[in-house]
Structures are given as C-alpha cells and as structure tokens.
Amino acid sequence: MDVFETKDKYLKVLKERSTLPEGFKTAVQAFEFFPVEREVIEPMKMNMTLIELEKPTEAFAGVFTRNAFPGYPVEIGRHLLNEEKVSGVLINNRISNVRCQNGRETALNITEKLAEIRQRKHPYFPSSTGIIGWKLPEQVMLKHLNPLSDKLNDDPILSAAEAIMTTDAFPKVRSIEFEGGRICAIAKGAGMIEPDMATMLVFILTDIDIKRDELRALFSPLINRTFNRISIDSDQSTSDTALIFSSGLKPCSSLSAFEDALQTVCLSLSEDIVRNGEGTSHLIRVTVSEADTVDEATALGKALINSPLTKTAIFGNDPNVGRFLQAMGDYLGGNGVSIDPEKIEISIGGHIVYHGGVFTLDGEKEKKLSNYMKDCSFVNSEGFPPHEQSVDMNIKLGRGSCGSQVLGSDLTYDYVRENADYRT
Numbered sequence: 001m002d003v004f005e006t007k008d009k010y011l012k013v014l015k016e017r018s019t020l021p022e023g024f025k026t027a028v029q030a031f032e033f034f035p036v037e038r039e040v041i042e043p044m045k046m047n048m049t050l051i052e053l054e055k056p057t058e059a060f061a062g063v064f065t066r067n068a069f070p071g072y073p074v075e076i077g078r079h080l081l082n083e084e085k086v087s088g089v090l091i092n093n094r095i096s097n098v099r100c101q102n103g104r105e106t107a108l109n110i111t112e113k114l115a116e117i118r119q120r121k122h123p124y125f126p127s128s129t130g131i132i133g134w135k136l137p138e139q140v141m142l143k144h145l146n147p148l149s150d151k152l153n154d155d156p157i158l159s160a161a162e163a164i165m166t167t168d169a170f171p172k173v174r175s176i177e178f179e180g181g182r183i184c185a186i187a188k189g190a191g192m193i194e195p196d197m198a199t200m201l202v203f204i205l206t207d208i209d210i211k212r213d214e215l216r217a218l219f220s221p222l223i224n225r226t227f228n229r230i231s232i233d234s235d236q237s238t239s240d241t242a243l244i245f246s247s248g249l250k251p252c253s254s255l256s257a258f259e260d261a262l263q264t265v266c267l268s269l270s271e272d273i274v275r276n277g278e279g280t281s282h283l284i285r286v287t288v289s290e291a292d293t294v295d296e297a298t299a300l301g302k303a304l305i306n307s308p309l310t311k312t313a314i315f316g317n318d319p320n321v322g323r324f325l326q327a328m329g330d331y332l333g334g335n336g337v338s339i340d341p342e343k344i345e346i347s348i349g350g351h352i353v354y355h356g357g358v359f360t361l362d363g364e365k366e367k368k369l370s371n372y373m374k375d376c377s378f379v380n381s382e383g384f385p386p387h388e389q390s391v392d393m394n395i396k397l398g399r400g401s402c403g404s405q406v407l408g409s410d411l412t413y414d415y416v417r418e419n420a421d422y423r424t
Contacts, residue, residue, distance in 0.1 A: 003387045010170065010384035011158070017175045018156030021182040021207035023054050023247025026155070028163040029148035033137035035095075044094060047163035048141060048148055050114070051203055052088035053247055056122040059212050060086055061219040065240035071098040072107050073126040074239060080125055089125040089203060089243055090114055091164050093188070097128040097136050098238045106138045113142055117149050127241055129188060129201050130166050157205075161186040164201060170384050172272040178261045181208040181250030185265050189237075189273045200237055202227065202269065204244040204262070208252045218259050219244060226266035229298060229406045231306055232277035274407045275385050279414030281377050282314050283390040289403035290396045296337065297397075297404035303331035304393070305408025314391055315410035317377065319369035321346070321353045321361065324393070343398025348372070349391065 004010040020026065027050045032043035062081055064074045080086060090111055097103045107126040114124055128136065161171035165188050175184040189200030223242055244262075252258050275283045284305050291297035304310055307327035313320040324346065332339050342357035349372040352360055376389045390407075 004384055005386070007384040014161070014171060014173045015156050015158050017173045017184070018158040018161070019175065019182065019184065020154050020157055021184055021205050021247060022249045023207050024154070024205050024245075025052050025054060025152045026050060026157055026160045027052075027148050027151035027153065028159050029144045029151065030163070031140060031144050033140045035134055035137070037134050046092055046094040046137070046141075048144060049091040049160045049163045050088065050124075050148055050152065051091070051157075051160065051205065051245075052118070052124075052152060053086075053245060055247070056085040056087045056120065057245055057247060058085045059210055059215055059246035059248055060244065061212075061216040062125070062241065062243045063220050063223045064242075065237060067238045067240070069099055069238050071096050071128060071132075071239040072103040073097055073128045074241060075104065076107055077125050077127070077241060077243075080123060083123060085122040086245075087115065087118065087120045087122045087124050088245070089127055091127040091129075091201065091203075092136065092141065093128075093164055093166050094130040095128060095134045095136055096130045096132050096239045097126075098132045100133055100135045103135065106136050109138060110136070110141050110145070114145050114149070117145055125243060127201055127203075127239075127243075129164065129239055132238060157184060157186055161188075164188045167278055169276050172269060172276065174265045174268045174272065176261050176265050178206075178208055178258060179250065179253060181252075182206065183208065183262055183265050185269055187269050187273055189276075200240060200273070202242040202266075204242070204265070205247075206244070206262075207247045207249040208258055209248040209250060210246050210252055210255070210258060214255055215244065215246065218255070218262075222259065222263055222266060226263060226270050227273075229301075229404065230270050230274050230408070231302055231406070232274060232280070232409045270407060271388070271390075272385075274409050275378075275388070277409040277415075279412040279417070280409040281412055282373065282410040283376070284310075284314060284393065284408040284410065285390040285405065286393045286395065286408065287403065287405045288395045288397065290398050290400055291402045291404070292337075292397075292400035294402045294404050296400075297402055298406060299335070300328060300331055300395070300397075301404055301406035302408075303327055304395075305406055308411060311409070311411035314373060315412050317370050317373040319348065319353070319366055319373065321348070321359060325354060328395070340398065343396075345396040345398070347394045349376075
C-alpha cells in the first residue's frame, strides 16, 4: 500500500507511472471562452487533450454509457467502432456536449478539422466531459486546433490526465510493464458515478499487439469486472466512455496474461476514481462471497455501498453495524432472495461483527472498529490521496460458491457542497 506524505510525492509517483507506450503521442491546449448560456464576468477555462497514434490502428475497442440520454460524443463513438482504423481521441473538459443544439455537428466539425490539420484520413473519437446541456465553444476550439497539433510529443501522459479533470481532486494514472511492452491508462471521474458500462472517461493505451477481435472480446467483460463494480453516488453519467487503443508494436505471447495485466490496471484505476469521489473521505471495499450467482453478490454489494445510512456511518467513523445489516436485508427481502440469517457472517477490518444469526459486539470491539475507520479516512482537499487504505467489509452469505467485490465511497458534507455549487 502506497502512502503519500505530500502532493509532490504523489505527483512523482504518477509521473513514474506515466511513460507512454510506444507508438503514441499526446498534447494539451488550454484556452478561455465565454459560454452562451450564462453571462459571466470572467471567461471560463477549457482544455483540449489529444491522444494520437503515430500510425492509425485497427486494434481498438470502446464501451459506452447505457444512459438513455447519451452525449453526442458517445453516439459518434458508437458509430466509429465500425471504422476500419482510427487515429486517436480528442477530449475536452468543462462541457459534456449532451443534448444541446447542433452538438453532433459541432463534435464532427472539430474532429474532422483536426484530421485535416494532422493529414489523417482516419477519424478521431470525440470525448467530452463537464456541464450537461451547454454548447461547446466551437469557433474557439477550432482556433486552437493548430496550436494543439504543434504540441504533440511523447512526454509522460500525466499532463493529459490533469487536463481532462473537472471536479476531480487529483489526476489518475495507472500502468504496468508487460512482455517488453506497456499498458498505460488515465481516467477522470469524481461524481455522477455508478457506471453501467465503464466509468466517466477512461483511456487505455498499449503497444502490445492484440488483434481487434480479441481485444473487443475481452474488453467489455473486463470492464464489467472492474469499472462496473464501483459507485460513488449511484448516478450514471450521460457521457461514460472507456476506450482502448493498441499500436501493435510489441508481440504478445499470451492473450490471457495480457488480459490479467489489463485487469490489474483497470482495478487500480477503479480504486483511484472512487478514492477521488467528490468529498470522499473513505474508500469502502465490500467483498461478498458464498452467493448463489456473481450478479447476486454484485447487486448486494452495491446495495450496501449505496445506502445513505452506510455511507454516513462510515463518514462518521461510526461502526453502526445495524445500518449495514438493514441495507443488506432491504435488498435481499425486496428482491425475494431466500436467506438464512444464521448462515450469514459479516466482518469489518478483520473483526467479525455478525455470526450465527446474532451480532458479536462489545465495547472493546466497537472502539477498535471506530479507530480502524479513522485510520482509513483521508481528506483529498490538498489535491492528493494521503494513502490507499480502505474500509474492508466481508460478507459470507452461506448459500452458494460465487462472489464479487465492489467499491464505494462515504457521503460527506463536501459532496453536497460540491454539487450544490457545481455551476455557480
């Protein structure tokens, strides 16, 4: 487990993770604009981030939100999955380009102009995040495409991870070495997070040679095992996107080993996203075992981490285990799951709190649990996570052989404050 004493030490670790795989370049262009939807005294800031393959690739895959009101970049991205090859992805923060007038045309105009500047016949994915309902400042963005193009380089991807942030407290980068090659991924996301596909925005780059069909066959199930098992506030974004690109420059001797390495990266990035949730002061890890099915274990875990009473108890470092049991009982009873209360076991931080149909609590254990939660707490207001601890809850259902692990966050005053003031 990593411990970060200062923001500089955290950023140093991130930079070490940020080396690009071979065959990729990135660039960031910052600028200011005035939104048409609201009069503002000072211009707003926006970043455009370009991730480009040195040579267009046919080895790419994507998974998108299942929200019924997707952003225009999501709609375009789904269509681009049919392309023979793509050149990369252009990302903007601040405005998500969702259901606004001429949003589709704007996204296409910008990415097509970029392809013209870069002299590419294969398209770029658009990707946007930020305020829903506002228009992209198309003319300002077009004006800054040439400066963006001029900045392309193979420097570490950390600057791109920082540029795609909105309400994120800190950038998120994970990577792994694999058979002489590399997998590197960045993500943004802090609120409106309970994905039903991927997460807010995730971009994964690798130089390992994975064929298109193989990559697509493993990508969606892997996303389901990682990013689909997190929740910060039980709200699903309109813009959730996960994209992976391979430059194909390094041979792959084992597809299963590559999948394992990719899952390691995605699991770590999932933790980072939850740890960076708006106002989050605890990462909650719920492991459900001895369930009848994986779906049952996942759904029960999410019911527990999404319970406001669970969230607020953990925020207060209060081992009020009755709240955890009621959340479980609410889900199980409400979904007609037949359960024997005497077969269930619940432990928190290695301490058994429920066994044989009764709570196993005393004053000493309550004190240990409260101190354990305090040790796991953190404040991300300084722009970095001080550690990577989590409040670990383990639940045995005693009714099968399947299991699942889900990640969630507590609910704090800062979450309410952040979302109440998001646009103002």
